[in-house]
Amino acid sequence: MNIEYRKLLSHESSIYRMIRLESLEEFPESFEATYKEALNTEKLRMETDIENQTPEKFVLGAFINQKLIGLCVFVKNVDHSGSIYQMYVNKNFQGKNIGTGLIKAVIHEAKEKLNVTEVYLEVAHNNESAYHLYKKNGFNEIEPQNSGNEISKVTIMKYTV
Numbered sequence: 001m002n003i004e005y006r007k008l009l010s011h012e013s014s015i016y017r018m019i020r021l022e023s024l025e026e027f028p029e030s031f032e033a034t035y036k037e038a039l040n041t042e043k044l045r046m047e048t049d050i051e052n053q054t055p056e057k058f059v060l061g062a063f064i065n066q067k068l069i070g071l072c073v074f075v076k077n078v079d080h081s082g083s084i085y086q087m088y089v090n091k092n093f094q095g096k097n098i099g100t101g102l103i104k105a106v107i108h109e110a111k112e113k114l115n116v117t118e119v120y121l122e123v124a125h126n127n128e129s130a131y132h133l134y135k136k137n138g139f140n141e142i143e144p145q146n147s148g149n150e151i152s153k154v155t156i157m158k159y160t161v
Contacts (some may be wrong), residue, residue, distance in 0.1 A: 004063040008071075013047040015068045016059055020044060022116065023071075023088035032088070034119060046073060046086070056082075056114065060106045060144050062098050069093045072102040074119075082110055082119040087130065094129075103137045117161045119151035120155060122154040123142050131155065 009015055024035040038044060062070035070089035076082040084106060089098045094157045110116040121139065123130050139157040 001064060001096065005060060005087060006063070006066075007102055007109065008050050008059045010051050010053050012068075013050040015048055016043060016050055016061075016071065019061075019068050019071055019088065019090070020046070020086065022087065022090070026091060027127075028086070028132065029092075030106050030124050036119075056063050058101060058109065059086075060109060061095075062102055064093070072106045073093055074106050076110070076116060080116055082114065082116045083121065084119060084121040088122070099130075100135045100137055103133070107159065108128050111161050119161065121157050121160040123157060124154055133156075 007153075014081050021035060021038055024031055024038050024059045028035060039109075046057070046059055050059055056076040058074055060070045060072050060074065070093065072087045073085040074082055075085060084103070087099065087102065088123060089102070107119055110119060119139075120142075121134065123134060134157050137159070139159045
């Protein structure tokens with residue numbers, strides 16, 4: 001299986017939208033956004049960023065035979081850090097190390113193009129497979145930033161480049 005990892009190009013915002021909706025429909029508990037909200041949104045924020053090729057935000061895709069089967073969004077912060085969002089691999093391709101490939105490709109792109117030295121992400125407590133994927137790829141838990149008595153539903157993780 002030959003997998004190509006690359007940034008989505010400006011004309012590929014519609015395929016981003018399709019796989020983003022798929023991810024929200026298939027795994028609603030893993031994301032803060034909902035399928036219905038996204039479906040009713042005329043244009044998702046990342047669609048615009050893809051079309052404009054916003055330098056500090058990019059969507060990296062995993063492609064098999066030119067078909068997008070996975071994605072990972074990266075957003076740079078004002079310092080030398082950034083965050084991973086919307087990590088998703090189509091369920092028919094999970095368990096084939098495509099998630100690892102996406103993470104490594106995103107970190108490489110962020111380091112080389114944006115001089116990023118720290119990468120953060122959040123993972124839902126009930127998403128054990130994603131948690132183990134991130135651990136396996138060098139991410140470590142950091143102390144939660146709880147506000148008052150509120151109990152967080154996510155684990156914050158950090159990777160040092």
